[in-house]
Amino acid sequence: MNSDHPSEHPSEHPSNHSNTASPTEPMGDRHPDTPSPPAVVSALVGRRLPHSRWGFWIPLAIQTFLIALAPAQALYTMAMGKPVVLQTMPVDPYSLFRGYYVTLSYDISSVAELESLPGSEDTLAQIQEDFDEQTSTFDRAIDLYVVLEAPENAATHPPTPWTPVAVTRDRPSDLPTNQVALHGIYRSGRITYDLERYYIPEEQRDTINEQIARIQRETVTDAPQPFVIEVRVGAQGNAVPVGFWLEDAFFRF
Amino acid sequence: MASEKFRRQLRQEARQWQVDGIINPQQFQQLQARYEFDSLDSSARDRFVAILIGVGSVLLGLGIITFVAANWQAIPRDFKLGLLLTVFLGVNLVGYWLWQKPLGADNRQRWQHRLGAGLLLLGALVMGANLALGGQLFHIGGDPYELFWVWGLGVLLMAFGLRMVPLAGLALILLGLGYWLGLAQPDRWSGLPGLPLLMRGMPLFAGAIFTWLAYRCRSHVIFGMGAIALVSSFFVNVTDLSDRYLTENLPLWGIAMTLLPAALLWSYDDALWDMLRRQPVSFKRWFRPVAQGLAIAYLISLVYLASFHWVWQEPMELVPLTTQIARLFGAQRWLWLNPVILILSLITLGNWVFLARPTPRTPRWRLVQSDLIMLVLLLGLMVVPFWHLSVTPMGAIATLLANVVLALFAAGFIRQGLAQTNRSLFWCGLLILALQILSRMLEYETGLLLKSLAFVLCGVGVIVIGLWFERYVRHLNQPAALAPKSVEETL
Secondary structure (H helix, E strand, C coil), X not given: CCCCCCCCCCCCCCCCCCCCCCCCCCCCCCCXXXXXXXXXXXXXXXXXXXXXXXXXXXXXXXXXXXXXXXXXXXXXXXXXXXXXXXXXXXXXXXXXXXXXXXXXXXXXXXXXXXXXXXXXHHHHHHHHXXXXXCCCCCCECXXXXXXXXXXXXXXXXXXXXXXXXXXXXXXXXXXXXXXXXXXXXXXXXXXXXXXXXXCCCHHHHHHHHHHHHHHHHHCCCCCCCCEEEEXXXXXXXXXXXXXXXXXXXXXXX | CCCHHHHHHHHHXXXXXXXXXXXXXXXXXXXXXXXXXXXXXXXXXXXXXXXXXXXXXXXXXXXXXXXXXXCHHHCCHHHHHHHHHHHHHHHHHHHHHHHHCCCCCCCCCHHHHHHHHHHHHHHHHHHHHHHHHHHHHCCCCCCHHHHHHHHHHHHHHHHHHHCCHHHHHHHHHHHHHHHHHXXXXXXXXXXXXXXXXXXXXXXXXXXXXXXXHHHHHCCHHHHHHHHHHHHHHHHHHHHHHHHHHCXXXXXXXXXXXXXXXHHHHHCCCCHHHHHHCCCCCCCCCCCHHHHHHHHHHHHHHHHHHHCCHHHHCCCCCCCCHHHHHHHHHCCCCHHHHCHHHHHHHHHHHHHHHHHCCCCCCCCCCCCCHHHHHHHHHHHHHHHHHHXXXXXXXXXXXXXXXXXXXXXXXXXXXXXXXXHHCCHHHHHHHHHHHHHHHHHHHHHHCCCHHHHHHHHHHHHHHHHHHHHHHHHHHHHCCCHHHHCCCCHHHCC
């Protein structure tokens, strides 16, 4: 279309009308010092329209805040959170550490495991029902909390994993000191805890792989395998991984 | 100020002239003062130093990057985090410092401005890398779409602040990636609170924020991208709504939703903002041509689609108007009571009323000719499918009508292209016409010989008419005298 280019030459437009118009035009016209570079250059580099100095500092501060937010939260949880040990599910050792990151799951990731807990069956059925009722593209997954209890004897190597005792929709308050609520996200039969993905340095990958394969070969079916993850759980139920135990060896993330 | 090369040559020449006696020493002094011969050597030295520093810095930077990469696994996590933030802040600060430096009268600092702009753009990219690496350092799970949203919003703020078109474009691309990756997500949303709401309200977000950004940056491209974002996300909302609430046939709603984007885009008027800000209405229309161009492109695609006869197959059941209205206000009222649909419809309506308002030039309520034609076209595009789906099937007539409208579009483009000697308009018209002829031929005629004949004729026609047009353009002496003032008179 024969569009004029306000972006290119606002003051040179052949219009015979006034061209002071722009709805958001409190900044005035182009900077008087700004030269008119060729159109291609100006398209690539951008012109310099008048702006306030805060137009740089405030966005930069917010960007920095956004970058630092997730790590700061993780550091805080790591410092203040409760140490909890989670039992991993048996995994296929050949596809485990192959890629750029590792995807693990836990015994509390499957709904079947949690349904056996007293009173949890109804909660989970209700969650499933609510999930099925949502039909919109924009619906959220359903949040839930799994209450975990510390083992009697924690001083083993590898440490004994915590056991799930209840599932709730709302974050439980007033838990005894040997219990903690872990935030999970329910999606069609699976629960995730934002603890599924790990980035392992390349050089460690092969040794770890071999060890896991050996452990899984040696572990009797149905017995808990000596492969557990240590995490820290914050007050809001969010968790960050600290490291993992392969038998009595500890690997810090 | 003249270029340095010229000044250097002039100095050499002027010295020779003085020796030859063409100019006297006084005149040489004047030339020297005027063209600053004295500063030639110092500026060359400055530049040499700058290049040395530049090359040195690049090597130093490469060395540091390689060193860090080699020892990345061994660096403690907190240190890595600090390093990432330092790089991010450093690139942005240096970029801004170079970018905002006032340009000298001779534009010698322009390279600094460009370098600064480049660094600011790099800073925006580094922000994404920092977000990704920050999450990776702490093994924070998270989906790519969340990353793109946060990144895009960060860059969007900077684009607003600095009014930089490249940053704005990057922000729009990132937000688009966040939006579409989020939709492609097989599972449901999680994570960032407020994000599902933002996704749901994307048409309004795009309409408000991206349009505002386009004015901030004075960029047609940003406005066009924003309009495309609005229309495409609008259709996501419409699809979502029909999945949820469209339990029975409701052609009225479907047709209205299909035509709403065109009506909205065509009626977009920059002057509305002046009115809302209670300022005198100006005559300049920054983005109206872009919006109208997009509206026309959208309508042409629609009419082209409607020109195929299989689109107009007999409907399964005819739904009378009364039934439709009963459904629309009954169980299926959430189809239009949805905030996004309702607000966009009201804005469209308001825009058209605004277009028809009395002005000093037209003291009565009326639409200018082009708006009127568009309104009639939109009503026609509304009535024909409605009649077909609700009153009586009219497949053949509707197909014919669609083809006539498409041909009129092509003719209008060609006529306008000739009148304005606007090459792209003319070629668009020619292409539409050729596309239409070929489509009809392939649709109705299966004989290979006839097909080849049609291809040949179309090809020859396009070449001959195109060559004629190019000659016509070249020989036309005063194109401006023939040209109407704006695209508003297209059609």
